[in-house]
């Protein structure tokens with residue numbers, strides 16, 4: 001496989017030092033770009049077979065912030081994140097049911113319809129969370145050729161073998177297997193069906209290509225017959241294709257460190273392609289102390305959550321904890337996120353309101369304070385993207401801005417405060433999408449308004465004025481607002 005990277009030119013300029021926690025070295029290290037001024041990042045994206053939950057959002061938001069911060073520092077960032085639309089098998093051991101096919105049977109859809117449906121649902125959720133679109137979002141099914149080519153290279157170099165129409169990576173042939181997770185080969189276990197075990201030279205060998213059973217719908221021609229790629233190979237093929245060998249940063253959830261990322265490294269480097277230079281992993285979003293996950297069934301989809309919470313509050317909650325820390329999902333956490341976010345947006349709105357008609361005033365004291373909070377924000381971000389401390393800097397800013405707003409503030413002070421909110425809270429943390437502060441305010445107003453409407457409707461009903469009550473409901477339906485009567489009383493929905 002030829003990584004199709006055309007040579008990229010360095011970007012001139014000076015770039016402040018950024019330290020990040022590299023999983024491979026298990027410590028914070030100074031980031032050095034392969035090409036000065038450019039950052040190539042790859043993030044393992046979603047398998048599109050169900051709606052995204054809040055845990056997925058933690059990962060997407062974490063790496064979106066990393067990308068945004070490098071951009072803020074002046075780097076040209078190429079952000080590649082894949083879409084897994086090949087149905088992979090239910091468990092990691094090359095065994096079990098195909099997740100997309102299983103969903104397709106359940107929903108009476110074609111597997112590709114499932115992938116398409118949940119791809120767009122994921123994109124909508126991410127847009128609402130103000131996650132920037134990747135520079136390139138390659139789909140696994142669009143890169144079968146590249147995956148086959150990489151597998152052929154591995155066979156040619158003696159690191160993979162064919163068995164019954166499937167191809168496996170030969171872990172014994174690659175002493176570096178375990179380099180990321182620190183696992184010794186002998187400690188690794190693999191519980192696999194006997195039939196699959198017997199195809200492998202070693203039970204820990206992982207599939208690069210799987211022979212398709214007659215019932216398997218998603219299948220492609222290959223030198224080994226009709227089949228489909230293994231779970232790990234797409235990420236190697238697509239990251240190398242779009243970012244080139246030795247690209248800068250590879251990210252993903254901590255649960256992917258082994259086996260997924262270990263396998264990505266082995267199959268890329270054994271084929272002769274130096275892989276990612278830094279590895280970053282986000283910790284988990286938990287509920288009641290347990291990882292939120294589809295298989296445990298303890299998840300809340302983003303779509304459900306957005307019915308009761310502004311997506312920006314969800315984002316605020318996520319950036320308020322560090323990407324390497326556990327984030328506990330609870331109602332209390334949301335209440336405090338709601339309050340915290342409102343403090344920021346209220347101050348920003350007041351600054352913007354006052355800017356329209358700002359008096360002449362000496363703002364030097366406020367200007368110095370704004371600068372100090374900016375410095376604190378940058379220092380936190382350069383230290384492994386410490387977003388909770390960066391958020392604390394925004395609160396510090398808000399405290400000083402509110403104090404200043406209780407007296408006279410001139411144009412320069414207001415403008416400096418506004419710029420700090422937009423550049424740090426907005427561009428870097430992604431908390432104020434264009435017009436977001438105003439939209440947040442509108443949402444709050446709509447909530448109040450609808451509460452009053454529901455009360456009015458209740459009194460119509462108590463007074464048996466059913467025609468009026470129905471008319472009210474009908475009029476709201478015309479503008480897309482529905483009222484539902486539930487056992488807990490009436491509810492409204494957009």
Ligand SMILES: Nc1ncnc2c1ncn2[C@@H]1O[C@H](COP(=O)(O)OP(=O)(O)OP(=O)(O)O)[C@@H](O)[C@H]1O
Pocket residue numbers: 044045046047054055056058059252253254255256282283284285286291292293294295296
């Ligand atoms: N609770 C979570 N917190 C943080 N990241 C998560 C969480 N759940 C999933 N992710 C990340 O999202 C990506 C895809 O997750 P995946 O589709 O396997 O979801 P899942 O809910 O864990 O599913 P399953 O339970 O079937 O394994 C992975 O990189 C994973 O690390």
Ligand SMILES: [Zn+2]
Pocket residue numbers: 043044045235252260264
């Ligand atoms: Zn991956």
